[in-house]
Amino acid sequence: MRDHYVVTGGAGFIGSAIVRSLLEEGARRIVVVDSLVTGRESNLEEVRQSIEFHRADIRNYEEVAPLLRGAAVVFHEAAIPSVPRSIEEPEFTHDVNVNGTFTLLCAARVGEVGRVVYAASSSAYGDSQVLPKVETMAPSPKSPYALHKLAGEYYASVFASVYGLDTVSLRYFNVYGPRQDPSSPYSGVLSIFMKSVLERCPPTIFGDGEQSRDFTYVEDVAALNLKAARARNVSGKTYNGGNGGRITLNGAWALVQKIEGVEIPARYGPPRAGDVRHSQADTAAAARDLGHAPRFSFEEGMRRTLAWYRHDGGL
Ligand code: UD2
Numbered sequence: 001m002r003d004h005y006v007v008t009g010g011a012g013f014i015g016s017a018i019v020r021s022l023l024e025e026g027a028r029r030i031v032v033v034d035s036l037v038t039g040r041e042s043n044l045e046e047v048r049q050s051i052e053f054h055r056a057d058i059r060n061y062e063e064v065a066p067l068l069r070g071a072a073v074v075f076h077e078a079a080i081p082s083v084p085r086s087i088e089e090p091e092f093t094h095d096v097n098v099n100g101t102f103t104l105l106c107a108a109r110v111g112e113v114g115r116v117v118y119a120a121s122s123s124a125y126g127d128s129q130v131l132p133k134v135e136t137m138a139p140s141p142k143s144p145y146a147l148h149k150l151a152g153e154y155y156a157s158v159f160a161s162v163y164g165l166d167t168v169s170l171r172y173f174n175v176y177g178p179r180q181d182p183s184s185p186y187s188g189v190l191s192i193f194m195k196s197v198l199e200r201c202p203p204t205i206f207g208d209g210e211q212s213r214d215f216t217y218v219e220d221v222a223a224l225n226l227k228a229a230r231a232r233n234v235s236g237k238t239y240n241g242g243n244g245g246r247i248t249l250n251g252a253w254a255l256v257q258k259i260e261g262v263e264i265p266a267r268y269g270p271p272r273a274g275d276v277r278h279s280q281a282d283t284a285a286a287a288r289d290l291g292h293a294p295r296f297s298f299e300e301g302m303r304r305t306l307a308w309y310r311h312d313g314g315l
Pocket residue numbers: 081082083120121122123124172173174175186187188189190192203204205206207211213249272275276278279
């Protein structure tokens with residue numbers, strides 16, 4: 001009987017939000033698989049008694065396969081994110097993101113997993129001429145990371161068509177929210193903005209700050225994952241996981257300052273290699289096929305996130 005859920009990368013920022021949402025929905029058995037390379041056990045602190053935690057690397061078939069066997073759904077979040085990290089560490093990030101995903105899909109197939117929901121990335125689109133970005137557009141990855149995530153998506157789709165493994169891919173659009181680690185140079189820009197404003201230090205914006213992103217609140221992404229786990233007739237498909245809006249980095253930093261009631265002019269540095277200029281999701285397919293409707297406006301998400309960093313995030 002398929003009775004359990006697996007979340008790879010479940011000690012990470014997005015994975016741990018999926019774990020929480022599963023628990024809220026009454027899931028009985030949740031298995032977290034995490035190597036703790038970027039994830040942290042503290043992200044699971046208050047739910048630790050309600051889940052099974054396994055420190056394991058998705059590249060290790062022998063370790064991972066028994067944990068997946070017979071799972072109802074595997075949410076595959078484990079990855080080494082970051083465009084610049086993939087440029088600086090191409091072998092390691094390829095190994096985890098591409099080979100790790102391949103290994104995981106093999107284990108899911110052999111273990112007769114009910115469905116794999118794969119964390120894909122909006123970076124697959126690259127610099128499309130048209131906004132918003134819709135799933136029918138040809139992908140155009142600009143960085144190793146974008147290519148890794150796209151390869152995983154293609155593998156998921158091929159495992160569906162060739163082996164009959166039920167898979168669905170969700171292209172996340174710049175997810176932010178509580179528990180995003182702000183401490184690394186590879187951290188998501190909004191977590192860096194939160195740290196900067198609370199420490200009253202100017203952030204460095206790469207380029208002119210007029211690049212834009214469809215920042216998406218982590219709880220909306222977790223909700224989308226649960227919908228994708230249940231939707232019918234979606235196997236082998238890819239959906240955008242975005243909010244549908246778009247804000248520039250200058251606009252986002254202005255909002256952070258407004259919420260905090262401070263004025264700290266940002267510093268500006270050279271543009272970052274592999275950076276996409278504009279990003280915005282067309283959300284129609286996810287709404288139609290998965291029944292997804294994002295709940296959090298950017299300002300509401302930012303207020304909640306800042307409150308978390310202030311009270312719980314140790315800043
Ligand atoms: C990409 C994907 C995103 C997700 C993520 C995982 C796109 C459009 N988005 O995010 O969906 O998969 O990768 O890592 O490809 N920046 C600064 N100052 C800083 C840090 C960043 O200005 O201190 C800029 C950066 O140059 C970029 C923007 O902020 O223009 C967002 O950068 P990011 O690293 O937060 O995310 P991004 O867009 O590479």
